[in-house]
Amino acid sequence: MSKTVADVMTSNPIVVQPQTPIKEAIQLLAERRISGLPVVDGEGNLGQTVEEVMSEKPITVEPDRALKEAARLMHEKEIRRLPVVDEQGQVIGILTRGDIVQAMVTE
Numbered sequence: 001m002s003k004t005v006a007d008v009m010t011s012n013p014i015v016v017q018p019q020t021p022i023k024e025a026i027q028l029l030a031e032r033r034i035s036g037l038p039v040v041d042g043e044g045n046l047g048q049t050v051e052e053v054m055s056e057k058p059i060t061v062e063p064d065r066a067l068k069e070a071a072r073l074m075h076e077k078e079i080r081r082l083p084v085v086d087e088q089g090q091v092i093g094i095l096t097r098g099d100i101v102q103a104m105v106t107e
Contacts, residue, residue, distance in 0.1 A: 002068060003103055004064050005064070006064060008100065008103040009093035010096070013091065015039065016038075016040070018050060020039075021050075035081070036081050036094075059073065059082060060085045061073065062084070063084050070082060074095075081096045082094070
C-alpha cells in the first residue's frame with residue numbers, strides 16, 4: 001500500500017502569524033534549525049513582518065493525498081515544503097523534501 005502525506009508529515013508544525021516580526025521568525029528558524037514557517041491567519045500592522053514576505057496563496061496538500069502525488073506537486077511547483085491542511089483549512093502538519101527522502105529510504 002502506498003504512503004500518504006499523513007504518514008510522513010511533521011505534525012503540529014511551528015507556525016507564525018502575519019504580524020510576527022521578521023526578527024522573531026528568523027530567530028525561530030535558526031533555533032529550530034528549519035528552513036520555513038507556515039503563516040496562519042491573524043491581523044496586525046508592524047514595520048517588517050512576515051506578512052510582507054509571505055506567499056499570498058500558498059500551495060497546500062491534504063493529509064490523505066498520496067505521497068507520490070505530493071512529491072510530484074513539489075517538483076512541478078519547485079517548492080521545498082507543503083503545509084498540510086485539514087478539511088477546515090487549518091495547518092495540521094508540514095511536508096518537506098527531507099520527509100519524502102526519508103520515506104523513500106525506509107521503503
